[in-house]
Structure formats: C-alpha cells, structure tokens
Amino acid sequence: GAGVSQTPSNxxxxxxxxxxxxxxxxxxxxxxYWYRQSxxxxxxxxxxxxxxxxxxxxxxxxxxxxxxxxxxSVSTLKIQRTERGDSAVYLCASSLTGEGVEQFFGPGxxxxxx
Amino acid sequence: xxxxxxxxxxxxxxxxxPLTVKCTYSVSGNPYLFWYVQYPNRGLQFLLKxxxxxxxxxxxxxxxxxxxxxxxSFHLKKPSALVSDSALYFCAVRDMGRAxxxxxxxxxxxxxxx
Numbered sequence: 001g002a003g004v005s006q007t008p009s010n011x012x013x014x015x016x017x018x019x020x021x022x023x024x025x026x027x028x029x030x031x032x033y034w035y036r037q038s039x040x041x042x043x044x045x046x047x048x049x050x051x052x053x054x055x056x057x058x059x060x061x062x063x064x065x066x067x068x069x070x071x072x073s074v075s076t077l078k079i080q081r082t083e084r085g086d087s088a089v090y091l092c093a094s095s096l097t098g099e100g101v102e103q104f105f106g107p108g109x110x111x112x113x114x
Numbered sequence: 115x116x117x118x119x120x121x122x123x124x125x126x127x128x129x130x131x132p133l134t135v136k137c138t139y140s141v142s143g144n145p146y147l148f149w150y151v152q153y154p155n156r157g158l159q160f161l162l163k164x165x166x167x168x169x170x171x172x173x174x175x176x177x178x179x180x181x182x183x184x185x186x187s188f189h190l191k192k193p194s195a196l197v198s199d200s201a202l203y204f205c206a207v208r209d210m211g212r213a214x215x216x217x218x219x220x221x222x223x224x225x226x227x228x
Contacts, residue, residue: 003157004157031213031214033214033216035218040220040221041220041221042118042204042206042218042219042220042221043158043204043218044218045215045216045217048213048214048215050213050214055213055214056212056213056214056215058215059215091157091158093158099213101163102148102160102163103148103160103216104160105150105157105158105159106157107156107157108157
C-alpha cells in the first residue's frame with residue numbers, strides 16, 4: 001500500500017514568513033510523529049500524536065512551532081516567523097500504535113529559510 | 115532522559131567481510147531499540163527492533179543486532195557485507211514507559227568496497 005507522503009518536498013521561504021508542512025500517514029496508523037533532521041545529525045523528535053491529540057509535544061523548540069491532526073489522519077506542522085535556523089529536513093513518520101513498534105518515515109520536506 | 119551514541123561517523127569494510135556498526139544507549143527505564151537505514155534521496159527504512167525476549171534480533175537484508183543490557187549496547191551486525199549495504203545507519207531508543215518519543219543517534223555511514 002501507499003507509504004507516508006509529505007508535501008511539499010521542498011520549500012524555500014524568506015525569514016519571517018509563515019509555512020505549513022503536510023503529512024499523510026499510512027492509512028490506519030493511529031500514531032504520527034514529526035522530526036527535524038539537520039545535516040550530519042539524526043532525526044530530532046518534535047511532536048507525537050495519538051489519534052487527534054498531541055500526546056507529547058516536548059520536542060517543539062518554541063511557540064513558533066505548532067502542529068495539528070484534526071481528524072486523526074493528515075497532520076500539518078506550522079512554523080510562524082521563520083528563522084534561518086529553522087532550515088532543515090522535516091520528517092514525518094507513522095506507526096500502527098505508539099507502543100514499541102517501528103515507525104514508517106516519509107521522504108521529508110526540505111525547508112530553506114533565506 | 116534518553117540518549118543514543120554512535121561512536122563511529124564512518125565504517126569501511128570490504129565486500130564479503132563481516133560488519134559491525136556500534137550503538138550505545140541510555141534510558142531511565144527499559145529500552146525499545148531500533149535500527150533504521152537511510153539511502154541517498156530516500157526516507158529512513160526500518161531494519162530491526164528489540165522489544166523483549168532473545169537478545170539476538172534478526173532483521174531485514176541479513177542484518178542482526180545484539181542487545182547487551184549490562185553494556186547498554188545494541189550493535190548492528192552482518193556476517194558478509196554487500197556493496198549495496200552502503201548507506202547511513204541510525205540507531206534509536208525509546209523508553210518502554212514513554213510511548214511515542216524516539217531518540218536517534220547521529221548516524222554512521224557504512225561504505226562497503228568491492
């Protein structure tokens with residue numbers, strides 16, 4: 001079946017602008033995760049959804065970052081007042097549940113803030 | 115708090131030789147442990163996991179990993195490396211008592227030479 005998809009694949013924006021990144025998880029997966037990966041580093045956890053609710057948002061770096069999953073499927077990561085330091089690849093993953101199971105990753109959205 | 119260390123940025127082996135990619139971890143409770151592989155221009159793919167039970171875990175593409183609780187390690191191994199195994203490998207840990215959040219290492223680039 002279809003894997004995790006993310007749109008756009010690339011996003012270039014200017015400092016101070018607002019961006020939205022979208023994630024379509026695998027159908028039936030209740031858990032959804034957002035990570036950020038900078039060059040030469042591993043994925044850094046941002047937020048975890050179980051169904052519609054954010055079960056753990058401890059990785060969001062500040063209040064400019066926000067994510068939603070209103071119907072328990074598609075999720076949107078929103079970044080306000082973007083800064084150059086936000087430039088990274090944003091990864092989305094989903095899993096059947098949140099407990100002890102592997103995550104299936106999307107291809108990522110490469111965000112560049114000029 | 116949970117953390118992962120992959121002490122080698124790069125591992126080079128000759129085709130046909132055994133390979134080991136090292137990983138050590140730290141968690142407050144009992145760990146779930148994972149290995150993922152990332153090929154160029156592709157998303158992270160799950161290789162194998164340790165949840166409970168046998169310390170030796172077998173996964174995709176002939177890879178295996180050994181959980182060592184006393185040494186807090188989860189090294190990835192393969193008896194005979196292939197050129198096509200060349201990729202970036204990530205180890206990840208999750209605290210069994212904390213659903214969702216996984217912490218990743220910074221990755222090890224494996225190069226298998228013919």
